[in-house]
Amino acid sequence: MTTTTYNEAAVCVPRAGTLYDVLELILDRGMVIDIFVRVSLVGIEILKIDARIVVASVDTYLRFAEVCNRLDLNQDAASRTVPELFSSMASGVTSTGAKRAVKSAGGKVGDKVKEAIGVGEDEAEDEADEGRGRSGADEERREEAEHAEKPRKRRSSESSGSARTARGTRRAQEA
């Protein structure tokens, strides 16, 4: 089994051996025989949320708003600026999954939202899989993302005036 992603940033990104894209099939499809019982699915809902937390959230909305605010609508539609702004975001989503994108793009706002609605990642990880393998990997990933945060900002502020403005906007949102 492989998953191939087709998007603008990368036409073809095959990925093997992950459950992310088939979780709902394994859990909600397949044959059921009524006289069999089903093992407790405690933890499943959390595992699902864990895999898909990024969509339709305030994090995402704010990120979209930020992108809109960066747009220069007077510019030619063929301007390369927008795809460039996106390339880092898109590759983040496809290569390491949703959470990292939230971490690097959503930042503090996202954390607060998650705390508020009670789906802390640690809790979800612990429930979903007693932990060590994946939870450990995520821990590293999270640290990695946090470390990456500062240099990334520095780069963007060097790159252009519009990026600097955007950073200002984000600060304002985080404040």
Place this chain on the structure above:
Amino acid sequence: MDSSRVYVYGIVHAGRSLPPDVRGVGRPAAAVRLLPVGELAAVVSDVPDDLRARRRDLMAHQELLTRLGAGAPVLPMRFGMVAEDAATVRQAVEAAAATHLAALERLRDRTEMNLKATPAQSGIEALVRADAGVRRLLADVRRTPSYEGNVRLGQAVAEGLARRATEAVEEALPRLSALADGFVRGPDVPGCVLNGSFLVPNAAQERFRAEVERYAAGCAERVELRLTGPLPCYSFVPQDGAEPGTPARTSAAHAGVGG
């Protein structure tokens, strides 16, 4: 063994052998065995203590079914199906043997390919240019920046992107379905405008992939696609209500899948 509970992975034709080194659910992994029932056999193992839907157990279930399905058809069970004892399994499989045999034939030399479509986020600029409502919200936010204004703008963008992606998907479905022997929409997945599975003949698999790729390239600014497979045919077995003893409902569910 008849006195202890059994975990059921799937149903295959009798006379098959298990691939070498297959591992079941649990840690340490349970030993997988075949439980012959007439012309069929159930693929089963003991039930580990405290079995839950852990990642490694889901993977074990999935991998075993994938390997079993590589050479010959298999009816995959939903994750976590446990029978009271082996006799219960025999009884259940026997009672619906005709249905199971028919379902296995339907899956022969075919595989499930799952296609998920999500809105392409790089379409934001095109959306803003095309959508007066979004442009108005953007103008408002630029005039009077506010958290609420940004959330409203972002939400409108998300909805607009989803709408464009849905339109793109509906255009492509007929072409893709034409290459498949079946199509079913899967459970709704948050963020996806399409979660659908195709029953694709092995011989047509490359053509199907090529068609997805061609289509993806054509509307990359509206929709991002993720194609997963080959998968055990979870979506093309008799679904809920296919319990033994009610073949009418079973065949109805089956016909529905045929679409």
